[in-house]
Amino acid sequence: MGLASETYLQGACEAECPVRRAAEVLEGKWTTLIVRELVSGVKRYSELQRALAGISPKILADRLALLQVKGLVVKTIYPCVPPKTEYELTPLGREMEKVIRAMAEFGLMLQAAGEATSARP
Amino acid sequence: MGLASETYLQGACEAECPVRRAAEVLEGKWTTLIVRELVSGVKRYSELQRALAGISPKILADRLALLQVKGLVVKTIYPCVPPKTEYELTPLGREMEKVIRAMAEFGLMLQAAGEATSARP
DNA sequence: CCGCATCCCTATTGATACTG
DNA sequence: CAGTATCAATAGGGATGCGG
Numbered sequence: 001m002g003l004a005s006e007t008y009l010q011g012a013c014e015a016e017c018p019v020r021r022a023a024e025v026l027e028g029k030w031t032t033l034i035v036r037e038l039v040s041g042v043k044r045y046s047e048l049q050r051a052l053a054g055i056s057p058k059i060l061a062d063r064l065a066l067l068q069v070k071g072l073v074v075k076t077i078y079p080c081v082p083p084k085t086e087y088e089l090t091p092l093g094r095e096m097e098k099v100i101r102a103m104a105e106f107g108l109m110l111q112a113a114g115e116a117t118s119a120r121p
Numbered sequence: 122m123g124l125a126s127e128t129y130l131q132g133a134c135e136a137e138c139p140v141r142r143a144a145e146v147l148e149g150k151w152t153t154l155i156v157r158e159l160v161s162g163v164k165r166y167s168e169l170q171r172a173l174a175g176i177s178p179k180i181l182a183d184r185l186a187l188l189q190v191k192g193l194v195v196k197t198i199y200p201c202v203p204p205k206t207e208y209e210l211t212p213l214g215r216e217m218e219k220v221i222r223a224m225a226e227f228g229l230m231l232q233a234a235g236e237a238t239s240a241r242p
Numbered sequence: 243c244c245g246c247a248t249c250c251c252t253a254t255t256g257a258t259a260c261t262g
Numbered sequence: 263c264a265g266t267a268t269c270a271a272t273a274g275g276g277a278t279g280c281g282g
Binding site for chain 1: 263264265266267
Binding site: 014017018019020021023025026029034039040048052053084090095096097099102103104105108110 | 133137154157161174216231
């Protein structure tokens with residue numbers, strides 16, 4: 001890596017720009033956090049809801065449906081009672097892990113910077 | 122890298138979760154695309170507006186102001202006529218480049234996957 | 243002209259209650 | 263359990279205007 005990577009950031013941001021394509025998938029509040037949960041494996045709806053403190057059931061369902069339509073997540077329904085559904089990243093969806101990791105590293109830098117400024121007496 | 126990186130993706134997504142911290146900064150439509158433009162160097166307001174086809178002046182100004190408040194962008198005003206302002210990433214802001222690159226790589230995978238499915242005759 | 247600020251409208255998100 | 267229905271709040275977006 002690092003050879004052709006410069007070209008990602010050159011020129012205007014056209015419709016075919018890879019960053020724009022990725023942004024269209026990852027946009028929307030909670031989307032990246034939902035993906036973060038799924039990176040560590042298959043999850044049930046209720047597990048996601050509990051892990052993502054503060055998310056509303058509507059948004060969770062909406063985002064999962066969108067990710068499903070875009071081919072990044074698969075949903076499996078087990079016809080039993082009580083009902084049980086599982087969500088899992090597709091191979092294409094697992095490609096988002098790199099993005100999540102990069103975000104995590106940036107988040108750590110943010111935290112370090114924030115603590116440094118708030119620690120001034 | 123890769124040693125402690127696993128810990129980024131473990132456990133529930135608490136308020137201190139690095140991915141959540143990053144998401145709070147990068148959230149909002151256009152934000153990542155604005156950062157993408159600034160990664161390649163100092164840019165004027167009008168340059169950003171032209172490069173980001175379709176963005177409204179309000180959103181562009183709002184996003185830049187937010188990034189400024191969060192310490193990721195600095196704004197320089199040149200008191201001349203016609204007016205001229207320049208926007209530049211701070212050292213902390215430049216840490217977002219890794220995220221943008223990861224998104225770009227993911228965007229290429231999306232494109233490849235999309236072409237593969239649409240190419241079925 | 244450039245770089246926004248303002249007004250106003252639509253779309254997305256969110257809280258809550260309820261159902262198969 | 264796994265969502266949907268409903269309604270209120272907030273963010274996004276277009277048009278216009280204005281000071282420098």
